[in-house]
Amino acid sequence: MHKIAEVEIQHDIMVANRKLADRNQKILDDAGVFSVDVLGAIGSGKTSLIEILIQKMDHKIGVIAGDVISKFDAGRFEKYNIPVVGLNTGKECHLDAHLVEHAFGDMPLELIDLLFIENVGNLICPVDFDLGSHVRMVVISVSEGDDTVEKHPLIFKEADLVVINKIDIAEAVGADQDKMVLDVKELNPNIKVIKSSLKTGQGLDEIINIIEGFINK
């Protein structure tokens, strides 16, 4: 005889990821490491910004460089003689908490106090996947167009700091940089938004001060 049975599962993949993310944050807290997720569009300046922060910030910094093929970005960070773990996502468009937990195995957390986790360049997929970092920094640039924020609201809703980069070329690409700031504020009224140019150095001190503020909070 066969019988039909209904089985409740209630397994939420997002909740499962969040649990792993909480565990990651505990690992970081126990090691005394503050962690910043760096998310943003392709070519917006995520890697360049982290390179500058490595040189300018007075911290023992490590970087987890996530990318579809991570060796290119990882190679850029290794020049600064800091701990770097490249994290290949292969076909995946985002990092998740499970991948980051694996990367912790290769990252000497005891040697650092500030960890940047650079996500895959993408304004959509990484949003739903907490990694366990303490804050999220989103980097976009004017060259993606001044409607970028409106088109990808969720990532800005969830961010702690937004950097709008390459404002030195805003006029050339016909982007209204102030509109981009207002669009972020519309989604997230209390968030810090910094207009920057990594080329001229504009906005860098503010970015560093804000990150230091997060660390000391």
Next chain:
Amino acid sequence: MHELSMADAMVKTVLDVAEKNDATEIIEVTIEVGKLTMLNPEQLKFLIDVLVENTLLEGADVNIVELPVELKCNLCEYAGLADMDDSDHYLAIVKCPECGERNVEITAGRECNVKNIKIEKEEGDEDA
């Protein structure tokens, strides 16, 4: 394209539970997907159909139920459905539908939940 990894995780979850419950056949699966997840139900369904080939799940009915967006207003205390136009995520998460306040928290709409399965099993197989 993270529908693939999500579909894969869902299929694994279902097969794992079916096996633990000594299922001989899986008749139906219900999956809940929040409207604010960056998952396209059509793509998800297509990928699940591909992934289940030659598994116990092949031939099962896969129901994907979309869950609405809900939010809580930090000003007027409204808690409930967001104003949602299917083509526009922006409006839904920006403003309280009651008072128009922008300081709102998203409380639902981001689920990706394997809810339940209907299976066939041998009579008397269940744990005593």
